[in-house]
Amino acid sequence: xxxxxxxxxxxxxxxxxxxxxxxxxxxxxxxxxxxxxxxxxxxxxxxxxxxxxxxxxxxxxxxxxxxxxxxxxxxxxxxxxxxxxxxxxxxxxxxxxxxxxxxxxxxxxxxxxxxxxxxxxxxxxxxxxxxxx
Amino acid sequence: xxxxxxxxxxxxxxxxxxxxxxxxxxxxxxxxxxxxxxxxxxxxxxxxxxxxxxxxxxxxxxxxxxxxxxxxxxxxxxxxxxxxxxxxxxxxxxxxxxxxxxxxxxxxxxxxxxxxxxxxxxxxxxxxxxxxxxxxxxxxxxxxxxxxxxxxxxxxxxxxxxxxxxxxxxxxxxxxxxxxxxxxxxxxxxxxxxxxxxxxxxxxxxxxxxxxxxxxxxxxxxxxxxxxxxxxxxxxxxxxxxxxxxxxxxxxxxxxxxxxxxxxxxxxxxxxxxxxxxxxxxxxxxxxxxxxxxxxxxxxxxxxxxxxxxxxxxxxxxxxxxxxxxxxxxxxxxxxxxxxxxxxxxxxxxxxxxxxxxxxxxxxxxxxxxxxxxxxxxxxxxxxxxxxxxxxxxxxxxxxxxxx
Numbered sequence: 001x002x003x004x005x006x007x008x009x010x011x012x013x014x015x016x017x018x019x020x021x022x023x024x025x026x027x028x029x030x031x032x033x034x035x036x037x038x039x040x041x042x043x044x045x046x047x048x049x050x051x052x053x054x055x056x057x058x059x060x061x062x063x064x065x066x067x068x069x070x071x072x073x074x075x076x077x078x079x080x081x082x083x084x085x086x087x088x089x090x091x092x093x094x095x096x097x098x099x100x101x102x103x104x105x106x107x108x109x110x111x112x113x114x115x116x117x118x119x120x121x122x123x124x125x126x127x128x129x130x131x132x133x
Numbered sequence: 134x135x136x137x138x139x140x141x142x143x144x145x146x147x148x149x150x151x152x153x154x155x156x157x158x159x160x161x162x163x164x165x166x167x168x169x170x171x172x173x174x175x176x177x178x179x180x181x182x183x184x185x186x187x188x189x190x191x192x193x194x195x196x197x198x199x200x201x202x203x204x205x206x207x208x209x210x211x212x213x214x215x216x217x218x219x220x221x222x223x224x225x226x227x228x229x230x231x232x233x234x235x236x237x238x239x240x241x242x243x244x245x246x247x248x249x250x251x252x253x254x255x256x257x258x259x260x261x262x263x264x265x266x267x268x269x270x271x272x273x274x275x276x277x278x279x280x281x282x283x284x285x286x287x288x289x290x291x292x293x294x295x296x297x298x299x300x301x302x303x304x305x306x307x308x309x310x311x312x313x314x315x316x317x318x319x320x321x322x323x324x325x326x327x328x329x330x331x332x333x334x335x336x337x338x339x340x341x342x343x344x345x346x347x348x349x350x351x352x353x354x355x356x357x358x359x360x361x362x363x364x365x366x367x368x369x370x371x372x373x374x375x376x377x378x379x380x381x382x383x384x385x386x387x388x389x390x391x392x393x394x395x396x397x398x399x400x401x402x403x404x405x406x407x408x409x410x411x412x413x414x415x416x417x418x419x420x421x422x423x424x425x426x427x428x429x430x431x432x433x434x435x436x437x438x439x440x441x442x443x444x445x446x447x448x449x450x451x452x453x454x455x456x457x458x459x460x461x462x463x464x465x466x467x468x469x470x471x472x473x474x475x476x477x478x479x480x481x482x483x484x485x486x487x488x489x490x491x492x493x494x495x496x497x498x499x500x501x502x503x504x505x506x507x508x509x510x511x512x513x514x515x516x517x518x519x520x521x522x523x524x525x526x527x528x529x530x531x532x533x534x535x536x537x
Contacts, residue, residue: 032383039381040389047392052399056244061388068385123381128168128374129297 023080030076032124034087037065038114039123041091041098045114049107058110059102066095090120151362152281153417154234155227155324155478157410158471160366161390163317164373165383166310169294172301172370174318178325179363181518183356184511185489188496189331190351193338196501200332202431203501204491213432216487223484224329224425226477228460231418232258233470237387238411242404248465255461258418262453267340267439270423274416281365281409287397288368291375298371315525316479322522323481328488329424336427340438348505372397386471422460426452482526489519 040061048058069092076085094117101110163171189200196203205213233247235254240247262270307314343351376393377384384390387410394402423439426449430437436446443450467473493515496507 033385035381036383036385036389040392043380043382043392047395052395053392053403054242054244054400057241057388057391057403060240060244064386064388125381126166126168126374126378128371128378129294129301 023084026076026080027084030072030080030084031087031121033072034069034091035121035123037069038091038118038121041065041095041114042118045098045107045111048102049111055102055105059099062095062099062102066092066099069095087121091117094120151359152278152365152409152413153324153327154230154410154414154470154474155320155327155481156362156366157234157369157413158384158387158390158474159317159320159324159478160369161373161377161393162384162475163321164370164375164393165377165389166317167307167314168374168378169298169301169371170305170307171314171318171321172298172367173304174321175325175363175366175370176302177304177518178322179359179366181515182325182330183359184515185326185331185492186334186359187352187355188492188507188511188515189335190338190343190355191348191505192492192495192502193335194343194345194348194351195503195505196495197339197344198335198501199339199427199431200335200488200492200495201428203495204488205432207495207498207501208491212491216491217428217432219484219487220328220428221425223477223480224421224428225456225460225463226473226480227327227329228418228421228425228456229463229467230470230474230477231414231421232457232460233464233473234387234414235411235418236464237470238407238414241387241391241407241410247470251461251464254415254418255457258415258422259454259457262419262422262439263443263450265439267337270419270439271337274412274419277412278416280405281413283394283398283405283409284365284368284372287394287402287405288372288375290397291372293371293375298367315528316475316530319482319522319526319530320475320478322518323478323483323485323526326485326489326519326522327478327481328484329421331488331492332427332431333420333424336424336431336437340440369393384471386469390471418460422453422456425456426450428452479526479530482522483530485519486523489515 044053044058044061047053048055069088073085073088073092076088094113097113098110098117101107101113160175163174192198192200192203198206201213201216204216232251232254236247236250239245239250239254265273338347338351372393373384373390376396377389382389382392391403391406391410394406396402398405427437429435429452430446430449433448435448437449438446441449464470464473493507493512495501497512499506
């Protein structure tokens with residue numbers, strides 16, 4: 001039992017030591033998060049425009065995007081500096097315009113603002129059939 | 134005819150019981166991030182859970198012991214205390230994730246903050262368990278859970294890449310995001326192995342008075358029910374891979390996951406996703422809350438049955454009455470139901486050996502299962518997968534959690 005406990009503690013310590021993030025990794029993750037939320041806003045706005053998703057639902061996507069981007073920006077800035085937070089900030093700068101368009105019921109303006117957000121950070125698309133290593 | 138009806142009902146309840154917040158969240162996450170590449174994890178995990186469910190049911194049929202009851206008797210009180218604490222902590226977290234799943238489903242269709250729905254969901258849960266019988270709780274939720282078949286229809290609609298999906302059944306390493314890949318793999322295994330499910334299944338067999346004549350039905354129910362359930366989980370992976378990944382959408386919230394249903398179903402997509410998530414999570418939260426009552430009552434030798442009136446098994450009723458508000462409170466305090474879900478599913482994988490190895494001991498003990506003991510294949514396969522999942526969990530959980 002003692003050997004098992006000791007092994008578990010050693011494994012946990014080794015894993016913890018290995019998992020401190022490099023600034024490059026933080027930058028890459030911030031970019032991925034920004035791209036994913038920009039793609040979500042873009043697809044969501046298109047579907048809201050065509051009536052495939054309801055207004056309350058699209059409103060909650062926008063609210064969630066705002067919260068997540070704010071958190072991501074804060075983390076990226078504190079761990080890797082202003083440059084890492086830049087793509088997140090760029091996408092977040094369009095959220096107010098999208099939210100405003102939703103409140104006015106202006107679907108065309110929402111689509112336009114969401115596309116502008118998506119153009120800031122190109123999405124990293126995962127094909128359905130990803131190539132394994 | 135009656136046997137056929139029972140069998141069909143058993144399979145339907147297994148399908149309904151298979152899917153819960155963990156299965157939906159981890160499958161959606163895997164599909165969006167890695168395409169169909171992680172299907173092999175689902176296939177291996179499902180095979181393993183088929184073995185385990187069949188064993189838990191066989192134990193109940195032959196020995197008329199539930200899993201917890203038998204572990205307490207065979208391994209002693211010290212081991213049982215260890216199991217009790219571990220399962221209490223993990224089950225409370227899973228209960229929080231399931232309640233959160235129902236609340237998020239209501240949020241998706243109304244736009245109202247999910248936290249407002251948490252107390253309403255918790256109260257509805259408690260009322261149903263307090264007033265209902267085992268068959269109402271189990272069969273009602275599971276029959277409604279068949280709405281999750283909409284994931285299969287959606288996948289079919291999108292034209293899945295069958296050939297590539299078959300290739301993905303062979304294990305492969307990731308080409309990117311290694312830590313996320315293995316954390317997701319552990320989450321998928323954890324969502325399949327949920328320890329509460331094994332004891333709930335065995336307790337249900339005792340509630341429904343299964344005996345030796347039900348051994349074949351138990352086997353067919355475990356294999357077909359879990360098999361069909363896995364088909365739904367595979368459909369979620371494929372649907373997510375076909376609709377979210379190609380747009381560059383990753384699943385960081387349920388709002389994003391729900392978008393997978395818009396392409397195949399149009400304006401019905403979000404309501405269908407919300408109904409599937411809500412009903413599957415509500416059914417699972419009934420099972421987790423009841424399992425906590427089973428856990429304490431069977432372990433301490435109290436009166437227990439969902440078919441008794443609460444005043445006939447007061448301590449059994451007290452456990453779920455306390456557990457439900459604690460689970461609800463955890464959702465509100467911890468926030469982000471998706472994060473609670475993925476973390477609790479990974480913890481399931483950590484806890485699995487604590488409950489699986491005593492089960493294997495019991496299933497090889499002539500005193501409990503007489504001539505219905507395990508074959509070597511079942512012992513070796515289940516042990517290997519559980520140990521592997523445990524080891525990956527030990528490495529992947531700190532990597533993912535401390536690494537953010």
